[in-house]
Amino acid sequence: MTDNSDAAQQLRPGLWQTINERYPGSMITKESYVSLARLRKPLRESRLTFVSTGGVQPKGTLPFDTVHPVGDYTFRRVPSHLKPADLEIHQLKYPTAGAMRDLNVIFPIERLQELAAEGIIGSLAPNFFSFIGYNMNPEALERTLAEDIAEAVEADGADVALLSPA
Amino acid sequence: MQRAIEHRGIPTVSISVALDVTEHAKPPRAVFVPFMMGHHFGVPFHAELQRRIILEALTHIEQAKESGEVCRVAVTWAEARRQGIEIEKQLGLKT
Numbered sequence: 161m162t163d164n165s166d167a168a169q170q171l172r173p174g175l176w177q178t179i180n181e182r183y184p185g186s187m188i189t190k191e192s193y194v195s196l197a198r199l200r201k202p203l204r205e206s207r208l209t210f211v212s213t214g215g216v217q218p219k220g221t222l223p224f225d226t227v228h229p230v231g232d233y234t235f236r237r238v239p240s241h242l243k244p245a246d247l248e249i250h251q252l253k254y255p256t257a258g259a260m261r262d263l264n265v266i267f268p269i270e271r272l273q274e275l276a277a278e279g280i281i282g283s284l285a286p287n288f289f290s291f292i293g294y295n296m297n298p299e300a301l302e303r304t305l306a307e308d309i310a311e312a313v314e315a316d317g318a319d320v321a322l323l324s325p326a
Numbered sequence: 327m328q329r330a331i332e333h334r335g336i337p338t339v340s341i342s343v344a345l346d347v348t349e350h351a352k353p354p355r356a357v358f359v360p361f362m363m364g365h366h367f368g369v370p371f372h373a374e375l376q377r378r379i380i381l382e383a384l385t386h387i388e389q390a391k392e393s394g395e396v397c398r399v400a401v402t403w404a405e406a407r408r409q410g411i412e413i414e415k416q417l418g419l420k421t
Contacts, residue, residue: 169360171403176346190352193393194329197337197354203384211327214364254364262370271367271376281384302330310330321331322383323340324366325347 188298199320201282206319208272209285210240211309213293213325214259215251216267218242223250224292231295233305237312240284244269251292266324285316293325328353339383339390341366348396356396357383361403369410371417375401 180187199206215224217236225232238247244263249256258265269288275281289309295301313321328338332354339355342348343363348356359366359379368375379399386397414420 170343170345170358171360171362172344174346175344176350187347187350189350190329193352194332194354196390196393197332197335199337199387203388211331255362256364258362258365258368258370264373264376265365265367265370268367268376268380271373271380275377275380280381301327306327306330309327310334313331313336314334318336320384320387321328321336321338322380323328323331323338323353325327325340325342 183296186296186298188302201319203281203320204279205282207283207285207317208276208281209313209316209318209321210267210269210272210288211313211321211323212267212288212290214254214266214290215249215292216247216263216290217250218246219248226250226252226292226294230297231301232292233295233301235289235291235305235309235312237287238267238269238290240269240272240286240288242269251294253292253294272322282319285313285318287312287316289313337387339387341379341383342396345396352394354393355386355390357386358396358398359401361406368406371413371419372406372410375406375409 176187218238221236249259264270272284276284328340332338340353342356342358343361343366345358367379382399
């Protein structure tokens, strides 16, 4: 990479290598890219979903198992009409200093609701999706959790997906 | 995850704070922000920045030509934090 401007620098360099040395095999490495899907209609007519690894979940749902040694391969639906006060975070693997004061820094549910209300996005899918990023077996995650969420996203009739790997 | 959704014909974009992880995972489209982990959309109460990051990601969905394209948001963590402090002062959350 030749671009050394501030905007090109990640704040915490060497993340992949550091984690992979400590937890061998836990990090995903792909050799090729998947084909791009194309928007079927303009964004202003599209239904958007949001998928987060932030461990954000509706209050009252079963908390993610944040201390299981191989991780938690379940997900929670987060109805897209909820407010930050309806949600809580269960995870251990990223700093929540900002999110505890304004959930939108990791789960921008209010910003997405605004964009839909303004018509910049056609609508929000009925559910957003959340799981925890601590998973020690990427192959199992790919076989189970990734397919489970992809199936649920499709069943919700989403046209476009925004993801935030925390 | 992102690849599984894209594979079903639904275009996707992710927000990344770790370019090296993105280079390994090879998602179809990503937008990079040089922010602290867990702060992918910026800083508390900075709605304009949170919105801008979402909009740049959506624009990337419309404009990316090749799978794997990473677009960078021209903002620094220091700028975001400075602006966040100003906003919190204006909101009376910080003196």
